[in-house]
Amino acid sequence: MPFAAQSLLFPSEGEESDMVALLSMAALIVAGIVGLYALSAALRTAREPAVVLPYESGLLPQQHAVSRYHARWYAVTVLFLAFDMEMIFMYPWAVVVADMGATAVVEMFGFLAVLLVGVTYVWREGALRWT
Amino acid sequence: MPEQTLAEAWGLAPAVLGVVAVGLILGLVVAAVDRAVVVGGTVGTVAAPLRDGARLLFEQRRTTLAPDRLLWRLGCAAVPTLALLSLAVVPVGGRTLWSTSADLVWFNAMEALLWAAVWLVGWGPNAVHALTGGYRFLAQGLAYELPLMFALITAGLAAGSLRTTDVVTAQEGLWFVVTMPVAFVVFVASAAAFAFWGPFTAPAGPDIAGGVTSELSGVDRLLVDLGRAVFLGAAAAMATALFLGGDAGPWLPGPVWFLLKTFAVVTALVWVGRRVPVLRPDRTVEIGWMVLVPMTLLQALVVAVLVLNGFYA
Amino acid sequence: MTELSGWAFTAVAVLGVLSVAAGIAVFVVDSMARATFALLASFLAVAGVLLALDLVYLAVVTALMMTIEMAVMAVFMIMFMMNPAGLMPMTMVHNAKGSAVIGAATFVVLAVGIWTIDWPTRNPPRPDDSTRQLGEAIMGSHMLVMLVIGISLFATILAGTVLATARGRYDRFGPDLDADRPDDPVPGGFRR
Amino acid sequence: MHHGGEVAGLAMASTGPDRDGLELDVLKVALGPVLPGWPTGLVLRADLQGDVLTSAELAWLDADTRPAVEPDRAPQEAALDRLARFLDVAGWPTAARDARRARNGMAERANRDEAQRLAEAVTRRVNRSRTLAWTAGGIGGRGSGGDVLDRVRRWCDMASGQLVEDLPATSLKDVAALVEGAEIGSARLIVASLDLRPVQAASASEHVHA
Known part of the structure; x- marks a missing residue:
């Protein structure tokens, strides 16, 4: 087996051997992608890429597109980042609910209810719409 | 060890190759079903995505004026990489390639990394349509990320574990989809949003001339299209594992059931998804926050109460 | 340290160097996008370190949060910084001398701290499931932390929205808040 | 209004005011004449702030060289x-x-x-x-x-x-x-x-x- 050398180096012990599997998978994917690029380079007859202007529906672009982009929903990001923080708690919470009992459920949903009040406030302020 | 990973069961090389192969096959299935629904099924439906892929390999590449080549290329390569890596925690044949105490979070993280990858695909070419598409993807992410997380958490909550194989085992009595239909539907729909496919295709929408994909050519386009299809297939497989009992089923061997269910999820998703127009991000953000988030939370609450009553034990 | 296998030790070392290198890259590159994603690369390397230390949940959640946060940061960097794509030559650093002094001083303080503190050793054996352990801690002894964070997140949402938005409910529903439909420049998902 | 001139033969976008009070870059773009699902020959020259059109101007390209009578269709x-x-x-x-x-x-x-x-x-x-x-x-x-x-x-x-x-x-x-x-x-x-x-x-x- 081609990977025998690796299993000698990293004795198969629990999660560590899993990690080897994951790393091998990542390596295989990267190799596949590099291989595709190489294959395409070998196969195509037009080696040089065509240098074209960005597509602007038939006319020539007048300016570089990568400018200071006015994201219209920037207010949503504030809400999202704050709400998102709570996920750090919620994943581990899900694991222990059965053991910890009703108090854990009450506490978590109390916490979420507070955040949902915040969401409703943001919605009423119109911050969930494009400015 | 009670739990065995694929690598331990099959050996490292077959396991890794197997998972990647399953991912590519799932992607091909998604592409073929999608084509059958959009264009109409013919004999060549399965071959068509392969033919398109081969054509992209031969195609002359294009590059735009002053692109950010490094980030563009990285984004393109990251899309299929993340899609395939998310399969590391999806049970194939009852086992996952990688089994940890946080499998569901891994799946979630691979999808979250798509935020960066797809935005980079839009940013790279220095073109207005692609840029607009990249930002639309972020806007969609803001709307669907939390519902997707809550759906994942709900499944983990009922199983009392974030390990996918545990979630599958916990469904021996009753498939989770029965008690958490909302989480199931939201999970599949949000996953489609992160593959920006079907009704969620706004980041690559026809109204912005293909958006993030508009300036892609050759291998770059192949990688992004492949990544989208594989991610959709991986999400269908994950939905099967989390909500449809994984490989449980009578008479037939487990892996066959697993593939059949995944195929059914893909078909249902494509059938429904292609019957509606694109949902525009400037409207879905509000729905995501004011409808999907409370609904998935309510679903989680219901499941939490059931857990307290020992329903899933 | 002794608990780490050679494999994990190598991984931590390599990823540590990688994360520092990516951190330096943030100040070297011209483009806001590249700076942001160099920072993301640095964070992902840190997530890799956590993974090598067998703290899977923390590792994965770091990668998850940081990716989303960096994507959002990219939005704001590109919104507010001049020449965000770095198409025109520019420098990413201001007040280089002052910040170098501050940076070096902080590094010295932290390094001295790390090497002089008598770190506690781990007595109980490694838990099978660090995620469960974390859940028990959050829901048990550290509940107060979560409650405080909940309130501060709520305050963050409110304050952030008030500061970030130019229009508020009075602009939308009129001075008496009695309009049937809000007056918005772009309609949203709800028809009212 | 240009703050910098040209890079690689193309101008940089310049800043402009916007309805939400932020003064960010205004990108001049053209929609049409060739765009999927777009009336052929129509050109919309727009100022884009993010994904919102802050101003728009429409014209037909080569309007006077087209046949005036379209083929009669049901x-x-x-x-x-x-x-x-x-x-x-x-x-x-x-x-x-x-x-x-x-x-x-x-x-x-x-x-x-x-x-x-x-x-x-x-x-x-x-x-x-x-x-x-x-x-x-x-x-x-x-x-x-x-x-x-x-x-x-x-x-x-x-x-x-x-x-x-x-x-x-x-x-x-x-x-x-x-x-x-x-x-x-x-x-x-x-x-x-x-x-x-x-x-x-x-x-x-x-x-x-x-």
Whole structure:
């Protein structure tokens, strides 16, 4: 087996051997992608890429597109980042609910209810719409 | 060890190759079903995505004026990489390639990394349509990320574990989809949003001339299209594992059931998804926050109460 | 340290160097996008370190949060910084001398701290499931932390929205808040 | 207003004020003349702030060199054509495909009944779609003509064979007023929901080519 050398180096012990599997998978994917690029380079007859202007529906672009982009929903990001923080708690919470009992459920949903009040406030302020 | 990973069961090389192969096959299935629904099924439906892929390999590449080549290329390569890596925690044949105490979070993280990858695909070419598409993807992410997380958490909550194989085992009595239909539907729909496919295709929408994909050519386009299809297939497989009992089923061997269910999820998703127009991000953000988030939370609450009553034990 | 296998030790070392290198890259590159994603690369390397230390949940959640946060940061960097794509030559650093002094001083303080503190050793054996352990801690002894964070997140949402938005409910529903439909420049998902 | 001049032969965008009080870059872009689902030859020169059009100016490209008289087509076929174009922009490929099939069937005149059935099926689907009403409704409202959705439903009636009077043509100035301040996707839907043809412009400029 081609990977025998690796299993000698990293004795198969629990999660560590899993990690080897994951790393091998990542390596295989990267190799596949590099291989595709190489294959395409070998196969195509037009080696040089065509240098074209960005597509602007038939006319020539007048300016570089990568400018200071006015994201219209920037207010949503504030809400999202704050709400998102709570996920750090919620994943581990899900694991222990059965053991910890009703108090854990009450506490978590109390916490979420507070955040949902915040969401409703943001919605009423119109911050969930494009400015 | 009670739990065995694929690598331990099959050996490292077959396991890794197997998972990647399953991912590519799932992607091909998604592409073929999608084509059958959009264009109409013919004999060549399965071959068509392969033919398109081969054509992209031969195609002359294009590059735009002053692109950010490094980030563009990285984004393109990251899309299929993340899609395939998310399969590391999806049970194939009852086992996952990688089994940890946080499998569901891994799946979630691979999808979250798509935020960066797809935005980079839009940013790279220095073109207005692609840029607009990249930002639309972020806007969609803001709307669907939390519902997707809550759906994942709900499944983990009922199983009392974030390990996918545990979630599958916990469904021996009753498939989770029965008690958490909302989480199931939201999970599949949000996953489609992160593959920006079907009704969620706004980041690559026809109204912005293909958006993030508009300036892609050759291998770059192949990688992004492949990544989208594989991610959709991986999400269908994950939905099967989390909500449809994984490989449980009578008479037939487990892996066959697993593939059949995944195929059914893909078909249902494509059938429904292609019957509606694109949902525009400037409207879905509000729905995501004011409808999907409370609904998935309510679903989680219901499941939490059931857990307290020992329903899933 | 002794608990780490050679494999994990190598991984931590390599990823540590990688994360520092990516951190330096943030100040070297011209483009806001590249700076942001160099920072993301640095964070992902840190997530890799956590993974090598067998703290899977923390590792994965770091990668998850940081990716989303960096994507959002990219939005704001590109919104507010001049020449965000770095198409025109520019420098990413201001007040280089002052910040170098501050940076070096902080590094010295932290390094001295790390090497002089008598770190506690781990007595109980490694838990099978660090995620469960974390859940028990959050829901048990550290509940107060979560409650405080909940309130501060709520305050963050409110304050952030008030500061970030130019229009508020009075602009939308009129001075008496009695309009049937809000007056918005772009309609949203709800028809009212 | 340029703060820097050109890079790689192309200018950098310059700043401009915006309705939400932020002074960020205004990108000058052109939509058309060649864009999927777009009236061929129409050029929309817009100022984009993010994905919102802060100003818009429309013109026909080469309006005076076009034949003034379009080939005369049955109104039903024309409506199906417009509907298909709109559905393309709205991102509904299956419905657009069916509308095109119905149109082709009618043009061939061999299988008219089946084409008629298909036309009725697709227009029923579009008419009744609540998703379309949600995603495309409430924008581009224009006097008695209604909004985007009303205009599309009118086309649906025409496409299924009912006798519905065409709306009066819209001038490009009106279109510009409709799309100003709209998100780019809405702007595309608004333009796609109007039957814009260069014919009027050509006859207005009195260049008639035989």
